[in-house]
Amino acid sequence: MSSEPLVQIRDLNFSYDSRAILSGINMVIPRGKIVAIMGLSGCGKTTTLRLVGGQLKPSSGAVRVAGQVVHELDNEGLYAMRRRMGMLFQFGALFTDMSVYDNVAFQMREHTDLPAEMIHDLVLMKLHAVGLRGAHDLMPAELSGGMARRVALARAIALDPLLIMYDEPFAGLDPISLSIVGELIRKLNDALGISSIVVTHDVQESLKIVDYVYFMAGGKIVAEGTAEDIRRSTEPFVHQFVWGEIDGPMNFHYPAAAYGKEMMEQPGKPRRWWA
Amino acid sequence: MTPADLLRQLGHRVTSRLWRLGFASRFLLMTLLYSGTALKRFQLTIREIYFTGVLSLIIILVSGLFVGMVLGLQGYDTLQRYGSSEALGILVALSLVRELGPVVAALLFASRAGSAITAEIGLMKATEQLSAMEMMAVNPIARVVAPRFWAGVISMPLLAALFSAMGVLGGWLVGVQLIGVDEGSFWSQMQAAVDFRQDIMNGVIKSCVFGVLVSWIAVFEGFDADPTAEGVSRATTRTVVTSSLAILAADFVLTAFMFRGI
Numbered sequence: 001m002s003s004e005p006l007v008q009i010r011d012l013n014f015s016y017d018s019r020a021i022l023s024g025i026n027m028v029i030p031r032g033k034i035v036a037i038m039g040l041s042g043c044g045k046t047t048t049l050r051l052v053g054g055q056l057k058p059s060s061g062a063v064r065v066a067g068q069v070v071h072e073l074d075n076e077g078l079y080a081m082r083r084r085m086g087m088l089f090q091f092g093a094l095f096t097d098m099s100v101y102d103n104v105a106f107q108m109r110e111h112t113d114l115p116a117e118m119i120h121d122l123v124l125m126k127l128h129a130v131g132l133r134g135a136h137d138l139m140p141a142e143l144s145g146g147m148a149r150r151v152a153l154a155r156a157i158a159l160d161p162l163l164i165m166y167d168e169p170f171a172g173l174d175p176i177s178l179s180i181v182g183e184l185i186r187k188l189n190d191a192l193g194i195s196s197i198v199v200t201h202d203v204q205e206s207l208k209i210v211d212y213v214y215f216m217a218g219g220k221i222v223a224e225g226t227a228e229d230i231r232r233s234t235e236p237f238v239h240q241f242v243w244g245e246i247d248g249p250m251n252f253h254y255p256a257a258a259y260g261k262e263m264m265e266q267p268g269k270p271r272r273w274w275a
Numbered sequence: 276m277t278p279a280d281l282l283r284q285l286g287h288r289v290t291s292r293l294w295r296l297g298f299a300s301r302f303l304l305m306t307l308l309y310s311g312t313a314l315k316r317f318q319l320t321i322r323e324i325y326f327t328g329v330l331s332l333i334i335i336l337v338s339g340l341f342v343g344m345v346l347g348l349q350g351y352d353t354l355q356r357y358g359s360s361e362a363l364g365i366l367v368a369l370s371l372v373r374e375l376g377p378v379v380a381a382l383l384f385a386s387r388a389g390s391a392i393t394a395e396i397g398l399m400k401a402t403e404q405l406s407a408m409e410m411m412a413v414n415p416i417a418r419v420v421a422p423r424f425w426a427g428v429i430s431m432p433l434l435a436a437l438f439s440a441m442g443v444l445g446g447w448l449v450g451v452q453l454i455g456v457d458e459g460s461f462w463s464q465m466q467a468a469v470d471f472r473q474d475i476m477n478g479v480i481k482s483c484v485f486g487v488l489v490s491w492i493a494v495f496e497g498f499d500a501d502p503t504a505e506g507v508s509r510a511t512t513r514t515v516v517t518s519s520l521a522i523l524a525a526d527f528v529l530t531a532f533m534f535r536g537i
Contacts, residue, residue: 053410055406055409055410079412079414080412082409082410082411082412083411083412085410087407087410087411089403089406089407090403091402091403093402093403093404093406093407094404095399095404095407095408096399096402096404106411106413107411107412107413110411110412110413110418111412111413
């Protein structure tokens with residue numbers, strides 16, 4: 001295996017219509033490591049993931065995955081690359097019309113000619129790895145949030161990818177499920193020799209498991225470092241974020257006109273006639 | 276608002292409609308292009324035929340029966356004024372196979388199955404299932420859209436045929452069994468007057484066209500829906516409205532071409 005990092009992001013810019021979402025992003029995801037991208041909602045974290053997965057095309061700059069520039073690949077090349085990537089979506093995005101078993105088997109059936117017996121064994125192994133072998137007959141609607149996330153994780157590792165991308169893997173989980181998912185991300189990464197990108201705003205849980213952190217705000221990287229660096233950071237935004245403080249560079253109030261002035265104004269018409 | 280503003284708004288609406296139509300056409304092309312999976316792994320399409328076609332059977336059969344019964348009543352009422360109530364069979368059969376069968380079955384199909392297809396695809400988009408599929412290197416157009424499209428195209432003519440058959444049965448029930456029109460002339464006049472190519476085949480062609488239209492609109496609206504609860508509900512409504520209008524407009528055009536000689 002080469003020592004070149006698995007994912008390299010160079011001077012990445014992305015804008016939607018004329019609104020700049022990302023500007024000048026540089027990131028490196030070394031092989032075998034877990035890298036977190038943290039920041040507030042809407043700061044461009046998920047967009048970065050979509051650019052890595054080739055679902056969006058950058059305005060300028062490039063994402064390299066295993067030496068290939070993602071946005072220069074044709075459809076076939078892109079699909080070939082995605083077969084070596086797994087992605088865990090925010091709420092699992094399990095196929096609701098298929099059982100847990102069929103969800104995990106989906107990619108094996110689509111992309112390989114493996115006989116049914118082999119797929120059966122592989123699916124049970126993947127489900128066993130996330131502790132849900134006993135749930136293989138259930139439908140996604142019968143799973144709790146944490147279980148759904150774990151099934152999605154089993155599905156993401158179905159074809160033994162090189163890279164797994166996690167989009168908010170901790171969102172909306174109870175503390176126990178949260179630790180389980182966190183633990184699983186670390187274990188799978190080390191046991192399977194995968195590299196992982198975790199997009200999250202759950203600071204405490206992710207700092208426990210990740211190797212390196214990029215901090216984003218307003219489409220830029222504002223800080224980076226190991227978990228320890230981030231905990232000790234004196235950068236005001238990072239400090240506010242990590243310790244969840246209300247006072248800091250991020251305001252509690254949405255930008256508004258002067259308080260006194262607005263109170264003195266005549267009440268306006270309701271925004272909707274029925275309100 | 277100045278006249279220039281009005282004109283600009285009008286122009287904007289027209290161009291955005293045209294854009295959407297162009298997008299929908301490209302989407303249809305992509306669907307046809309990626310139909311390989313749906314046809315090669317036909318069990319995918321069969322499953323959708325069950326959901327769109329088989330589950331629409333009840334509404335189609337019952338509606339067909341009632342439409343035929345109403346035709347029997349109304350047709351008899353008019354025909355007996357001219358003393359030709361034996362021609363009831365012709366009236367019932369021709370109006371069903373030429374017009375009512377394909378059109379009403381398609382309208383029912385659009386509201387029963389088309390709306391379901393749109394809602395399902397729209398919700399799959401809203402819950403990121405389509406994105407997930409794309410990230411698993413599986414093309415959602417090939418795996419999700421094309422089987423549903425072909426299921427609709429295959430089901431529609433069959434449903435229309437069943438609708439017409441039930442309608443004829445309903446007309447017979449009311450005309451012959453209830454009112455007492457002569458059974459022999461009911462059936463023999465029907466057989467003599469209904470032409471296989473001119474009437475039945477044209478009806479089949481119509482229902483095939485409607486099948487393509489409804490399925491196309493349904494899958495496109497679902498795929499194009501805003502990924503929110505409101506967006507999916509709007510898309511579902513649009514499917515029913517647009518496909519109903521499209522069916523009626525296409526029916527006029529097709530009828531004008533098919534039956535101009537008579």
